[in-house]
Every structure is written in C-alpha cells, then in structure tokens.
Amino acid sequence: MKTNGIGVVIILTFTFFTMATSVFAQGDKASRPSPPATATGKIGAATVTINYSSPSVKGRKVWGDLVPYDKAWRAGANEATIFETDKEIKVAGKALPAGKYSLFAVPGEKEWKIIFNSETGQWGIKRTGEANHDPAKDVLTVAVKPTKSAMTEKLLYEVNKNNVTLKWETVAVPIPVQ
Template identity: 70%
Template sequence: MNVRQTKRVVLTVLALIVTTLSTFAQGDKASRPSPPATASGTIGGATITITYGSPSVKGRQIWGGLVPYDKAWRAGANEATIFETDKAIKVAGKELPAGKYSLFAVPGEKEWQFIFNSQTGQWGIKRGGDSNRDPANDVLTVNAKPDKSSMNEKLLYEVTKKGFVLKWENLEVPVAIK
C-alpha cells in the first residue's frame, strides 16, 4: 500500500468515527421518557412557538411534589423550555421583544410566575436539581393564576388566540398574550 492509499484509508476511517460519534451524541430525542413536543400558533400577527420536553405523570404527585412550589422550574423536561416570538408582544400586559427565550416557571399553590430568560440552549437543571437559570438574564416576569382541570397525563402547552396554556396533571395555567 502506498502513502496515498494509506492517507485515503486513514481519512475514511476518521470520517466514519466522527460521523458515528455525532450520531450517538445527538441520540433519538423522540425515544426519551419525556419526548420533545412543540406548540405553536398566531396571536395578533405574531407567531408563537413553544418547544419543550413533555414528561408524564406516571402516578406521581406533580405540583408540590416532583415540581416543588416556590422554586424555579424549567417548565418542561430535559433542555430548558424555549419560547419564541417573531414579533414584539405583550405578555400579561408587559412588553416582550421579538426573540427566543428560555421559559421558566415558579409554581405556587395560588399564583405562578413565568420568567422569560435571554439565555437559551442550556440543559434545564443543574446537578443539584435547581433550574439552570441565570437571573441576570431574565427579560420579563409575569404572574398567572392556576386553575383546576381534567387530568392530563403528559405535560402539554397550547397556544390559543388569547395566549398560551400550560396543562399537566390536574392543573392548567393560562397566560394572556396580545
């Protein structure tokens, strides 16, 4: 085997290794226990898209249990939930510029906070279990009132003409958008 053939074989092997490693690194997100989901719609001419991991109840107590009260939560599973709008909007009466944000929630028994954070792309929690949110990057915080709902086994977001709604277990939390 001459030098040219050897280089070709080495480059081919390296290309195969890199391709294999990148395939394994990405994995099949759809096969996760909390698969990715997307909710989208148009509100007042703005296209809203929410991308999140959708966990299931699986017999667990969600609110005040798996998801503690009064503590920032990634508003989904796996990576931090992403909220994207292509136009400036008003969320619960407050201005939110067009852009892409990580969406965090602070559930409470009687009131919730939703936090729009400019840092995106991070895993949703740190090793200790706290949310991976840097408060220095918070752009907007709004309050919302939870309501009882029928059972939703999987976490679900809906974008409606009035805003978005988080639904999971026996709660739904609407957030007004104009």
C-alpha cells in the same frame, strides 16, 4: 503483508462506524422518556412557538412534589423550554420584544410566576438539581393564576388566540398574551 494492512483498515473502518452510530443514536431526542414537542400558533400578528420536552405523570404527584412549589422550574424536561415570538407581544399586559427566550416558571398553589429569560440553549437544570436559571438575564416576569383541569398525562403547551396554556397533571396555567 498487504492482507494485514487491509484487515487493519477493515477493523478501523468497522470501529469508526460503530462508534459513530452510537454517538448519533444518543442524539435521537424522540426516543427520550420526555420527548421533544412543539406548540405554535398566531396571537394577533405574532407567531408564537414553544419548544419543550414533554414529561409524563407516570402516577407521580407532580405539583409540590416532583416539581416543588416556590422554586424556579425549567417549564419542561431536558433542555430549558424555549419561547419564541416573531413580533412584540404583551404578556399579562407587559411588553415582550420579538425574540427567543428560555421560559421558566415558579409554581405556587395559588399563583405562578412566569419568567422569560434572555439566555437560551442551556440544559434545564444544574448538577445540583435546581433550574439552570440566571435571574440577572430575566427580561420579563408575570404572575398568573393556575386552574384545575382534566388529567393531562404528558406536559402540553397550547398557543391560542389570546393566551398560552401549560397543562400537566390536573393543573392548567393560562398565560394571557395579546
């Protein structure tokens, strides 16, 4: 009788560890097709950090196709992109209080809207495919001009002394920050 009990315990233990390993493996964000990335830097006295998932072009047409024009976009892949500042800053001349925000963008051929939203932690898109963006929680929206740039395969954010720049495919979007 005791050997049957020990066998059941061994099988249950093995099953538990197998399931736990599977669950934790799914949580490994670095192995995603669009892995997590972080950009951080100082702008004046403020430390600005952007946490995002970095998709690749993979031969696709990004702007106006994969990412449609004139629709809110999560500004990355997977979870909504997070923009955090430890001090108040000015974005395109408008005050943004210290805090953590979801960053959304509305790309356009000649102008982009950059949106800082107070809701954080949400998955970047809804089941319908549209951005998981609640306009009622927008804190700040600014208009910026995209520019042409050299090819950038993976989405990249850069925090410089006077701007934050989004680069992907052959587009760069400098966002003035002071």
